[in-house]
Amino acid sequence: MKRVAILGATRGMGRSLARRFVERGDFVAVLGRGEDEVKRSVADLEARGVPGTRVIGVACDLEKPESFKPALEEVEQRLDGLDTVVVTAGAFATQEQLERDPSLAAKVLTLDFANTVLFCEEARKKLLMRGGGTLCAFSSVAGDRGRSPIIMYGAAKAGLSAYLEGLDHKYRKEGLVTVCVKPGFVRTGMTEGLKAPPFAGEPEAVADVVIAGIDDGTPVVYAPPIWRAVMTAIKAMPRFVMRRVKF
Amino acid sequence: MTDSRIEGWGRTSVVGQELSFDNLEQSPPVLFRGLGRSYGDSSLPPSANPVVVNTTRANRMLAFDSATGTLRAEAGLSLLDLHRTLLPRGWFVPVTPGTQFVTLGGAVAADVHGKNHHVDGCFGSHVRRLKMRVADGRVVECGPDLERELFLATVGGMGLTGQILEVEFPMVRIPTPWIWQESERVGDIDEYIEKLKESSAKFPMTVGWIDCLTPGKHMGRGILMKGRWAHSHEAPSKFPSEPPNLRFPIEAPEWLLNPLSIKAFNFGFYWKHLQKKREGIVDPFSYFWPLDFVKDWNRMYGRRGFTQYQCVLPNEAGPGAARRFLEVLTKRGGASFLCVIKDCGAESPAFLSFPKPGISVALDIAIRNDTQSLIDDLNEHVLKEGGRIYLAKDTFTRPEHFRAMEEKRLPKFLAAREKWDPQHRFRSAQSVRLFGDAP
Numbered sequence: 001m002k003r004v005a006i007l008g009a010t011r012g013m014g015r016s017l018a019r020r021f022v023e024r025g026d027f028v029a030v031l032g033r034g035e036d037e038v039k040r041s042v043a044d045l046e047a048r049g050v051p052g053t054r055v056i057g058v059a060c061d062l063e064k065p066e067s068f069k070p071a072l073e074e075v076e077q078r079l080d081g082l083d084t085v086v087v088t089a090g091a092f093a094t095q096e097q098l099e100r101d102p103s104l105a106a107k108v109l110t111l112d113f114a115n116t117v118l119f120c121e122e123a124r125k126k127l128l129m130r131g132g133g134t135l136c137a138f139s140s141v142a143g144d145r146g147r148s149p150i151i152m153y154g155a156a157k158a159g160l161s162a163y164l165e166g167l168d169h170k171y172r173k174e175g176l177v178t179v180c181v182k183p184g185f186v187r188t189g190m191t192e193g194l195k196a197p198p199f200a201g202e203p204e205a206v207a208d209v210v211i212a213g214i215d216d217g218t219p220v221v222y223a224p225p226i227w228r229a230v231m232t233a234i235k236a237m238p239r240f241v242m243r244r245v246k247f
Numbered sequence: 248m249t250d251s252r253i254e255g256w257g258r259t260s261v262v263g264q265e266l267s268f269d270n271l272e273q274s275p276p277v278l279f280r281g282l283g284r285s286y287g288d289s290s291l292p293p294s295a296n297p298v299v300v301n302t303t304r305a306n307r308m309l310a311f312d313s314a315t316g317t318l319r320a321e322a323g324l325s326l327l328d329l330h331r332t333l334l335p336r337g338w339f340v341p342v343t344p345g346t347q348f349v350t351l352g353g354a355v356a357a358d359v360h361g362k363n364h365h366v367d368g369c370f371g372s373h374v375r376r377l378k379m380r381v382a383d384g385r386v387v388e389c390g391p392d393l394e395r396e397l398f399l400a401t402v403g404g405m406g407l408t409g410q411i412l413e414v415e416f417p418m419v420r421i422p423t424p425w426i427w428q429e430s431e432r433v434g435d436i437d438e439y440i441e442k443l444k445e446s447s448a449k450f451p452m453t454v455g456w457i458d459c460l461t462p463g464k465h466m467g468r469g470i471l472m473k474g475r476w477a478h479s480h481e482a483p484s485k486f487p488s489e490p491p492n493l494r495f496p497i498e499a500p501e502w503l504l505n506p507l508s509i510k511a512f513n514f515g516f517y518w519k520h521l522q523k524k525r526e527g528i529v530d531p532f533s534y535f536w537p538l539d540f541v542k543d544w545n546r547m548y549g550r551r552g553f554t555q556y557q558c559v560l561p562n563e564a565g566p567g568a569a570r571r572f573l574e575v576l577t578k579r580g581g582a583s584f585l586c587v588i589k590d591c592g593a594e595s596p597a598f599l600s601f602p603k604p605g606i607s608v609a610l611d612i613a614i615r616n617d618t619q620s621l622i623d624d625l626n627e628h629v630l631k632e633g634g635r636i637y638l639a640k641d642t643f644t645r646p647e648h649f650r651a652m653e654e655k656r657l658p659k660f661l662a663a664r665e666k667w668d669p670q671h672r673f674r675s676a677q678s679v680r681l682f683g684d685a686p
Contacts, residue, residue, distance in 0.1 A: 011269045040309060043310055
C-alpha cells in the first residue's frame with residue numbers, strides 16, 4: 001500500500017490514475033480546487049476502491065503556490081505519511097491562442113513551468129524529509145523539441161522536463177525517485193476540440209503505462225509507449241527538415 | 248472548433264460539433280449524447296443547429312451503498328466501467344441492453360430493456376432519482392414520487408425533456424458472475440413463440456434468434472436461449488475473464504452482405520447448434536454483450552450503414568402475429584442479417600417507453616435504395632397489429648406512422664415537453680423528423 005497525493009485528480013489523466021491506485025488498494029489524496037469537484041472525485045474513488053482503501057480530499061490550486069505546502073502537510077497528517085506525489089494538473093492552449101493573448105500566455109507559462117516546479121519543490125522537500133519516495137510529474141512530448149504548432153506550451157514543458165531530469169540526477173541516491181511522464185496526445189478535456197493525431201491514447205490505457213513507470217521508477221515514461229520512437233525520430237530530424245514539416 | 252461528422256451506430260450522420268464537458272452544468276442547453284450506440288438519429292443534433300454535448304467525461308460514481316446496492320452516479324458513466332468495478336464484488340445492473348457501451352443517461356433516455364424484460368421491466372422502472380437541468384437552466388430532481396410528470400416524460404424521452412446529469416438506482420446482488428444457459432433449436436416460428444412463452448415462465452432471462460429468410464414450412468426456425476444467474480455450487484470459482492478485443496478492420500464493401508451471404512450466415516448459425524438442446528455455464532460477457540468484443544462492428548455494413556428495425560407486436564394482435572410479420576418480411580426478401588425475438592412484459596408508465604406485453608422483433612437491415620419503402624411496409628403492418636417501434640433504433644419511420652402508433656401516449660409526452668421545454672431547445676435530428684421540431 002502506497003500513500004499517493006495527486007494534484008489534478010479531479011479530471012483527465014489524474015482521474016484515471018487515481019482510479020488505478022485505489023483499485024489496487026493504495027490510499028489517495030485528491031488535491032484540487034473547487035470544493036464540490038474534489039468532493040465528487042473523493043466519492044467516486046471511495047466507491048471504486050477496494051475495501052480498506054482511504055481517500056481524502058485536500059484543497060490545492062496550481063494557481064496559488066501558497067497552497068502547496070499546507071496541502072502536502074495536510075495529506076501527510078491525514079494519511080499518516082506520504083510515499084508518492086503526482087502532478088497532472090496544468091494548462092493548455094494552442095499556439096494561436098497564446099500568440100493572440102499575452103495574459104493567457106503568462107498563465108500557461110506560469111502554471112506549466114514555474115508553479116509546477118514550485119509544487120515539485122515542496123513535494124521534494126517533504127519526501128526527502130521522510131527518507132524518500134516517488135515524485136511523478138506530467139511533462140509532455142511537446143517539450144522534446146521546439147516545434148512550430150506548440151512553441152510556448154512546448155517551451156514550458158521543455159523547462160519542466162529539464163528540471164525533473166536534474167532532480168533525478170541529484171536526488172535518486174537519496175531515495176527520491178523522479179518520474180517524468182511525457183504523454184503523447186491523450187483524449188481528455190485538455191485536448192478537447194483538437195484533431196487527434198495518429199497514436200492518440202485513451203486516458204485509461206495511458207494510466208496503466210504511467211502506473212508501471214511509477215512502480216518501476218522509470219525516469220522518463222512515454223505514454224502511449226510508441227511516442228518514444230516517434231520523438232526519437234523527430235529529435236533526429238535536421239533543422240532544415242523541421243522548418244518545412246508542419247509538426 | 249472545427250465541425251466533424253457525428254454518427255449514429257447505424258452510421259447515419261450530421262456534420263456538426265460534439266462538445267465535451269467535465270462539468271455538465273456548464274454545457275449549453277442542447278441535446279445530450281452518450282456513447283452514440285442508438286442506431287438511428289436520436290443522438291444526432293438537428294441540422295440547422297448542429298451541436299450536441301457528449302456526456303462521457305461525466306463518469307464519476309457519487310455514492311455506492313454496499314449494503315443496499317443503491318448507486319448514484321454521473322450520467323456519462325458507462326455500464327462497462329460500472330461492471331468492471333462492481334461485477335467482481337457481486338453486483339449487476341437491474342437491466343442491461345445488448346451492449347455495455349451505454350451510459351446511464353442513455354439507458355434512461357432510451358429506457359433500455361434486456362433479456363429479463365418479462366420479469367424486471369425496463370431500466371427506467373428501477374430508477375429512483377434523476378438530477379436534470381431543464382430548459383430554463385434550473386437543476387431539478389425528479390423520480391417516480393417527485394416531479395413525476397417530468398420523470399415519466401424523461402424515461403424513454405430520448406433526451407428531449409432536459410439534460411440528465413445524475414442517475415440513482417439500485418444495483419442487484421448476484422449469486423455468482425456466471426450464467427446457467429439452456430438453448431434449444433426450434434423448427435418454425437409458431438413453435439418458437441410457444442416455447443418462448445413457456446420458457447419465460449420458468450427463466451428470468453430469455454431471448455432468441457430466428458432465421459427470417461427461409462419462407463414456407465420452416466419459416467422462423469431459430470435458436471431459443473434461456474438463462475439465469477448460476478448458483479455457487481454449479482459455477483466456476485474464478486471470476487470470468489473478458490474475451491479479447493477484436494476490431495472490424497475495414498469498412499466492408501457493400502457487396503459483402505448479399506442475399507447469398509446472409510442466407511449462408513443464417514444457415515450456419517442455425518446448424519451450428521447441432522444438438523437439439525444444450526445447457527451449461529457461460530460467462531456473462533458473451534451471454535449479455537456478444538458483439539461488444541468486435542469494436543466497430545458496424546463497419547461490416549459498409550459506407551451506407553444499416554438500420555435496425557425493432558417493433559413490438561402486442562398480445563392483442565392475437566396468435567400468429569409473429570408469423571404474419573415474417574410473411575410481410577420474407578415477401579420483401581428478408582434482407583436481415585439477424586432477427587432477434589423476445590417476449591415483453593408489462594408496459595412502463597413512462598410516456599414513450601417502448602415495450603408492452605407481446606413479442607418484440609428486431610432486425611438489422613443494410614441500407615439499400617429500397618430501405619425506406621421496406622420500413623414503410625413494416626410500419627403499416629405493425630400499425631395494423633396495434634404495435635409500435637423503438638425510437639432508439641429508428642432512422643426511417645415517417646411522422647404519420649409514428650403519430651398513429653403513439654396516438655394515446657404521445658399527447659401526454661408532448662404536454663410535459665411543452666411545460667418543461669416550450670422552445671424545444673433539446674431537440675434531435677430524430678425529433679425534427681418525428682415530432683416536427685424546427686430544424
